[in-house]
Amino acid sequence: MKSILSYFAAFMMMATASAFAPVTPQSFRSMTQPTIPTSSYYTPAALQHQRKSVANVQTMGLFGLGAPEIAIILVAAAFVLGPQKLAELGKDAGKIAGELKEVPKEFQKGLQEGEANANKLKQAPPASMDVETVEEKQKSE
Numbered sequence: 853m854k855s856i857l858s859y860f861a862a863f864m865m866m867a868t869a870s871a872f873a874p875v876t877p878q879s880f881r882s883m884t885q886p887t888i889p890t891s892s893y894y895t896p897a898a899l900q901h902q903r904k905s906v907a908n909v910q911t912m913g914l915f916g917l918g919a920p921e922i923a924i925i926l927v928a929a930a931f932v933l934g935p936q937k938l939a940e941l942g943k944d945a946g947k948i949a950g951e952l953k954e955v956p957k958e959f960q961k962g963l964q965e966g967e968a969n970a971n972k973l974k975q976a977p978p979a980s981m982d983v984e985t986v987e988e989k990q991k992s993e
Contacts, residue, residue, distance in 0.1 A: 861928070
């Protein structure tokens, strides 16, 4: 069983070895060929000979890994950790997800409290204190 997994892992590594190689375009359109207008209106020469992007855009996932590589890593981690550890990790992930659901509620509650405090400060008359009143407050504390 171990040898099969070893061969499978080696095969997958060799199959994805070109994952970081630059993409080569399959065909090039010569930029020197004249463009034949297909419509009845005139297109300026500057627009006729604009260079078109030749390379395909590839987006990679996490750390340059695609979905198949991440799936293989997760399967290997599942084999290494075993069923008991995976069950514990699942429970912990569930607890964390439950706690994260409370975060927006707490944020809204804090926002409402801040608004209430700001409204109270706006409505309160400005306190005009002279130097003697401030000194008396400092002595009493």
